[in-house]
Amino acid sequence: MGRVHKVVSDTKNLLSNITYVFRHVAKGKVRVLLGILAIQAITAFVPFIGSFLQGEIINTLVKVVSGQGQINYLWTLVGANLIMDTVPQLIYTVSGFLTMDLRFHIERFVNIAIAQKRAALDVATIESPEGNDLMSKIDENGQWRLNSMVSTTVYFISSAITLITSSAILISHEWWLIIIILLGTIPEFVTDIRYDKHVWNIHDAKAQVRRRYYNIRQHFGWIPYLIELKLFGLAQSFIDRAMVLFTQFQRDELNNHKLRSFYRIITQAIAQITLGIASIVYIKSVLEGKIQIGTLTFLLSSLARFRGSFSSILSNISDMYDNHQYISDYVRFMELEPMIKNPQPGLKPVGEKSPKIEFDGVWFKYPGTKNYILKDINLTIEPGEMIALVGINGAGKSTLLKLLFRFYDPTKGTIRVNGVDMKEIEMTWWQSQLGVLLQDYANYRFLTKEVIHLGDTSKKLLMPEVEKAAKKGEAHGFIKKWEKGYDQMLGKEFTGGFEPSIGQWQKLALSRLFLS
Numbered sequence: 001m002g003r004v005h006k007v008v009s010d011t012k013n014l015l016s017n018i019t020y021v022f023r024h025v026a027k028g029k030v031r032v033l034l035g036i037l038a039i040q041a042i043t044a045f046v047p048f049i050g051s052f053l054q055g056e057i058i059n060t061l062v063k064v065v066s067g068q069g070q071i072n073y074l075w076t077l078v079g080a081n082l083i084m085d086t087v088p089q090l091i092y093t094v095s096g097f098l099t100m101d102l103r104f105h106i107e108r109f110v111n112i113a114i115a116q117k118r119a120a121l122d123v124a125t126i127e128s129p130e131g132n133d134l135m136s137k138i139d140e141n142g143q144w145r146l147n148s149m150v151s152t153t154v155y156f157i158s159s160a161i162t163l164i165t166s167s168a169i170l171i172s173h174e175w176w177l178i179i180i181i182l183l184g185t186i187p188e189f190v191t192d193i194r195y196d197k198h199v200w201n202i203h204d205a206k207a208q209v210r211r212r213y214y215n216i217r218q219h220f221g222w223i224p225y226l227i228e229l230k231l232f233g234l235a236q237s238f239i240d241r242a243m244v245l246f247t248q249f250q251r252d253e254l255n256n257h258k259l260r261s262f263y264r265i266i267t268q269a270i271a272q273i274t275l276g277i278a279s280i281v282y283i284k285s286v287l288e289g290k291i292q293i294g295t296l297t298f299l300l301s302s303l304a305r306f307r308g309s310f311s312s313i314l315s316n317i318s319d320m321y322d323n324h325q326y327i328s329d330y331v332r333f334m335e336l337e338p339m340i341k342n343p344q345p346g347l348k349p350v351g352e353k354s355p356k357i358e359f360d361g362v363w364f365k366y367p368g369t370k371n372y373i374l375k376d377i378n379l380t381i382e383p384g385e386m387i388a389l390v391g392i393n394g395a396g397k398s399t400l401l402k403l404l405f406r407f408y409d410p411t412k413g414t415i416r417v418n419g420v421d422m423k424e425i426e427m428t429w430w431q432s433q434l435g436v437l438l439q440d441y442a443n444y445r446f447l448t449k450e451v452i453h454l455g456d457t458s459k460k461l462l463m464p465e466v467e468k469a470a471k472k473g474e475a476h477g478f479i480k481k482w483e484k485g486y487d488q489m490l491g492k493e494f495t496g497g498f499e500p501s502i503g504q505w506q507k508l509a510l511s512r513l514f515l516s
């Protein structure tokens, strides 16, 4: 009973994920989607007409040879068959274009949606283990899985049309045969679903191992890491580690696949036997004069289509199932709610002058951890006052700043800006008031003047302003010496790009601050 329940709930989730993809991701492309579906329906159906015509041609030919048939009817059939042959080729071209259009749309949509979601989420959620985990899973998989879900659903529908049509044709002659054929396919169906599920479980259980592998692989991608690998002579030992991890996550899957292949051979043989029985019954019907030879060829080709579409449906279902596990992550990510809530409407308690900032009995620990990083902090910073916060590594200096930016809320106590509780303040507005240069800051790969202008994009890019900021940030001197000066492209990974030194990057970041 529990198992049935599980299958039902799995199927429900699968269907809800498919609906999600079509509702959210493929929306705005309804016509393209309908076009693709129509084409799939035609391509699924046309072969039956083709093989029906071929059967008719043989039947008529037999009659004509024995002096009974009408030669004109025969030629009509041949013409119709020729036309039917060209139809798939014609629509295939159109279908290729439509599919590409849809694929591009989904790629664009998903990439932008993920970026927007990341930007909208708060730092607390992004830094949390759950948020982090979800993001790396999506980076590894999520995006192409959505595309794959759309195409497998379309293929599934097309295979289903073929399956239904061929079943209808087979039922019209010796209906009971279809029951035997279906019974013969059940073992294959069951083992396929079973082993697919297994693959997913293995995949899920090995997620950590895979993540560790990807982490090691990063050392071969990012240049500073790669340089360190070389200098410390670590490359070989890292390759060895990667090899161990790789084999670890592949081994179980490979074993699973071995078993599956073994069972597949057996279950396919069973299915094949039932098809053999059906062929014998049909041939006997011809011998007994119940059906004509042409009809036999039509039935046999329908039988082959039945079998083919059944196999495709199996692999479609297993692909869909696979995709759906990843899409669940995507949906979960898209539905993540920020941990830090922006007040509606928020206050803006700062005028021309810099504000008074108070930490009043502030305690803080990171969500999901035990130890308090900040314990009973009481600190008042008067307007215009300059202070330096000094402490050993890990003392909590950066953490205190994170509270000031409202990346996190205090676990206990209050932070006030001009007497207003930080939680009452309009968050994005507050963050735009701050000038910050963190330990880890961004090195933007744009033109030098643009990199500085990013400090305040609400103003127009004016060279005198940019140069003034660069002078304050002590960057003007070295920028002037660069061949293209403020028009120099930054980042050595781009053609014509120049790589500033680390100190120069820092001064560019500082100049950016002076612009804001």
Ligand SMILES: Nc1ncnc2c1ncn2[C@@H]1O[C@H](COP(=O)(O)OP(=O)(O)OP(=O)(O)O)[C@@H](O)[C@H]1O
Residues within 6 Å of the ligand: 127, 366, 369, 373, 391, 392, 393, 394, 395, 396, 397, 398, 399, 400, 439
């Ligand atoms: N996102 C996080 N989740 C959990 N713990 C964290 C997180 N970020 C920092 N910590 C922990 O909080 C403590 C304080 O870290 P913080 O970065 O505030 O120190 P710091 O004073 O800025 O140190 P440093 O001088 O090295 O920059 C450390 O023990 C650190 O391990």
Ligand SMILES: [Mg+2]
Residues within 6 Å of the ligand: 397, 398, 399, 439
């Ligand atoms: Mg720090």
